[in-house]
């Protein structure tokens with residue numbers, strides 16, 4: 001098993017190290033030995049086509065797949081066989097691809113659902129200052145919000161928990177350009193505040209505006225690594241990988 | 245009009261109270277069934293047996309330990325809840341990843357085992373439980389037995405308490421969210437497996453509570469739950485899964501309809517709920533308060 005040593009721009013501590021991760025949905029084997037890592041303070045993307053296994057990687061990190069093998073080390077702790085709620089309590093916040101806003105909860109209940117796990121998270125008041133649209137709609141059913149507002153809510157509720165390591169699964173998917181810009185702004189702000197972010201993206205133009213490094217996923221494996229500084233010269237190669 | 249049907253006012257109110265009492269049992273039981281089905285995806289056939297256990301524990305507490313009704317009202321549901329927790333942790337938990345049918349089969353098997361055991365122990369003839377609130381109160385329009393009044397008032401309070409807990413509190417928001425997406429709720433750091441155990445225990449305890457309330461009205465009989473649970477399943481089908489208020493309103497409503505039917509045309513009182521069920525299924529297959537998924 002090759003050890004992954006990245007020539008990272010960051011010399012921060014390793015935050016997450018995934019080695020030879022395999023995962024299954026029932027009988028179907030979806031991840032075939034994913035290996036990658038992230039240092040503290042980095043924003044790293046997983047790029048890849050539909051069905052490459054990006055979301056499955058995030059779900060596996062969160063312990064949401066029943067069968068997974070390999071190694072997932074977070075802050076020096078092996079998490080491969082931890083139950084999902086223990087993984088979250090280690091300090092990982094998850095924003096799923098489908099956003100996961102609950103229809104039987106109103107906006108405020110959705111916001112306050114994830115328990116506070118670490119000190120230093122935003123208070124509900126601070127969240128409303130950052131996302132005024134949510135304050136206005138706080139008594140509406142969660143799923144009555146627009147797509148952009150739901151995405152904001154999905155991010156905001158994680159910021160309340162105080163965790164500093166975030167998994168964001170396609171936060172810009174299907175959103176209008178203005179909203180995509182706002183989300184880019186949020187990611188920049190979080191990065192300045194020292195958050196570490198693993199981001200799944202299909203849109204590598206957007207990814208290149210926020211990330212330090214990129215991994216390319218194909219058929220459940222990492223097939224390439226690209227520093228953001230080299231992204232201009234790698235455009236052709238990336239188009240090939242992503243089929244765009 | 246009442247004269248034409250040869251019905252006196254006291255008889256009308258008498259049947260109404262009896263209907264309300266049965267409605268209270270329907271409501272308490274279908275509440276638990278709905279919450280358990282929502283979170284565990286298990287059709288809890290053993291629910292009627294848990295109701296019987298509530299009554300039986302109350303009887304045993306009195307008979308063997310001399311603990312009166314008011315103590316049993318707390319202790320018996322706690323006991324039934326504990327039995328429920330053990331059933332969830334040791335048996336039901338293994339079945340969540342497989343088809344519904346297995347949960348149904350398992351809980352049905354538990355009915356046969358538990359009821360069979362207590363029938364062997366105590367027989368099927370029924371044991372009396374004395375009324376803790378004898379006497380009656382003149383309400384002006386009717387003379388009501390005190391105990392029946394207590395059952396109606398108390399169970400309405402419990403039903404609305406449960407509604408409030410689930411729909412209006414933080415704890416309830418965890419439950420509602422976990423019914424939608426248990427995996428995601430767990431990925432936020434909430435111990436969902438423990439929540440499932442507690443929810444199942446809570447549903448069982450509610451059934452046990454209904455059983456304690458029933459003990460002084462009906463006799464305590466190891467088979468008392470089997471007769472009731474079939475009707476309660478019909479109530480749940482009529483109300484539709486997924487709405488707490490729906491379970492409460494349907495439970496009380498059908499109890500009253502059943503009581504009135506008994507008075508007008510008593511031969512139909514045992515079937516009226518199933519007739520309503522058939523009509524509702526034809527017109528609104530998801531139930532009166534259910535949402536089509």
Ligand SMILES: Nc1ncnc2c1ncn2[C@@H]1O[C@H](COP(=O)(O)OP(=O)(O)OP(=O)(O)O)[C@@H](O)[C@H]1O
Nearest residue numbers: 025028030048049050051052053054055056057202
């Ligand atoms: N719940 C599931 N059950 C079975 N197979 C699944 C499930 N979810 C995803 N898959 C399969 O796993 C593979 C990887 O899916 P995944 O969702 O991880 O891809 P992705 O890279 O996130 O794609 P996208 O860009 O479309 O979101 C796909 O072949 C998909 O069909």
Ligand SMILES: [Mg+2]
Nearest residue numbers: 054055056097
């Ligand atoms: Mg995906």
